[in-house]
Amino acid sequence: MISKWLFSGAVVFELGSWAALLDRMSIEAATLLFVSAHGMSSILLTAGVWLLLPRRYKYPLPWSPLFIFSLSFFVPVLGAIGVAAAVFPALYMPRSQKEKAWDSMGVPDLPFRPQERNRELMFHDGGLQDVLRHAPNAQKRVTALFATRRMPNKDSIPILKLALRDPADDVRLLAYSMLDKQEGDINHRIQISLQQLDEASGTHKAAVHATLARWYWELAYLGLAQGSVLEHVLRQAREHVESALELGAGDGVHLLAGRIAMELGDLDLAEQHLMEAQVAGIDVEKLLPFRAEIEFSRGEYGAIAEQLRQLPEEMLQRPPFAALARYWL
Structure with a gap:
């Protein structure tokens, strides 16, 4: 007024x-x-x-x-x-407020559980490793360790080993406990299988030997055993896989025997086991990458391309073979 x-x-x-x-x-x-x-x-x-x-x-x-x-x-x-x-x-006559095209949001915290992982992964665990290396907040590094609980063991163990060098006690202790749990679970399964081995016979005994070989191999493959312990684990795996083959174990044991021999450095024996696996009915496409690895260990680099060319074109376009194809073919 x-x-x-x-x-x-x-x-x-x-x-x-x-x-x-x-x-x-x-x-x-x-x-x-x-x-x-x-x-x-x-x-x-x-x-x-x-x-x-x-x-x-x-x-x-x-x-x-x-x-x-x-x-x-x-x-x-x-x-x-x-x-x-x-x-x-x-x-x-004020101008009508326009609808916002986007909302400003803060950076979300690292999820407690990782996203669902597709079988054909285009990315790996580098993001969590970067968090452990560069995140200044110890709580974020702890959260990164929790995010590895739903990851495959082969992908999570390198991250946990990296966390063992973390300056924060909480991060190191958590990483050690998670690694110890994975190793303890495998050792528990080995003890159960060893108890079953005493009472098994025939084909069941062959299956128990094969199971023991796989669990010993798992310790070596995941990197949970090192040094003299690694040598002992691999020798145990070889003994059990040979016993399984002598008792007439399935065709998949030949491939496991070949991988164990490769890890022990016996390339001729590894190649022989791969040939037996092929005769037993293992798909050639599963054997070609291991044969290429044997040629690489021998220094026969020209033969690597020959092995990779036998893989289907579709496989060569997917990781991890896509990077190998770009380099060797």
């Missing part, structure tokens, strides 16, 4: 200022009357507009009202009209 009286007064004083110029008065008197009336009109207009402005536009004082007064006072007629044309439409 006050603003309406202020605007009305501003209009009256503005009209009076122009009427002073039309009256037959001396130039000095007309100029003084015009400036006084126009100044009062600008003050009233400034006060009325300032009262209607949103709070964020009213301050800081005195610059906000001084800006409006300057526009009205120093630009006669057009200044007052410009102020009215700029302010009133904005106050009474």
Whole structure:
């Protein structure tokens, strides 16, 4: 209500200022009357507009009202009209707020459980390893270790071993306990199989020997055994796999025997086991990568490409064979 009286007064004083110029008065008197009336009109207009402005536009004082007064006072007629044309439409006809095209969000914490992993992975565990190497917060590094619980053991164990060198005690102890649990589970299964071996006979005994060979091989394959322990584990795996083959174990044991022989460095025996696996009915596509690995260990690099060319084109386009194909083919 006050603003309406202020605007009305501003209009009256503005009209009076122009009427002073039309009256037959001396130039000095007309100029003084015009400036006084126009100044009062600008003050009233400034006060009325300032009262209607949103709070964020009213301050800081005195610059906000001084800006409006300057526009009205120093630009006669057009200044007052410009102020009215700029302010009133904005106050009474505000622009409708547009819908946000995107929402700003903070960086989410590392999930407690990893995302579902496809069988044909395009990425590996480098992200979690980067967290362990570079995250300054120890709690984030602990969360990264928890995220490995749903990962395959072959992928999670290198991450846990990296965490054993962490400066924080909580991270090191958690990594050690998780590694110890995985090793303990395998050793528990070995003990159960050894107990079954004493009572087994015939084909069942061959299956138990094969099971023991696989669990010993698992300790070596996952990197849970090192040094002299690794040598002992591999020897145990070889003894049990040979016993399983002597008792007539299935065709898959030939492939396991070949992989154990490769790890022990007996490449000729490994190649012989792979040939026996092929005769027993193992798919050649499963054997070719191991044969290429044998050729690499022998230094026969020309034969590696020959082995890889026998793989189907579809396999050569998927990891991990895609990188091998780009290099060797």
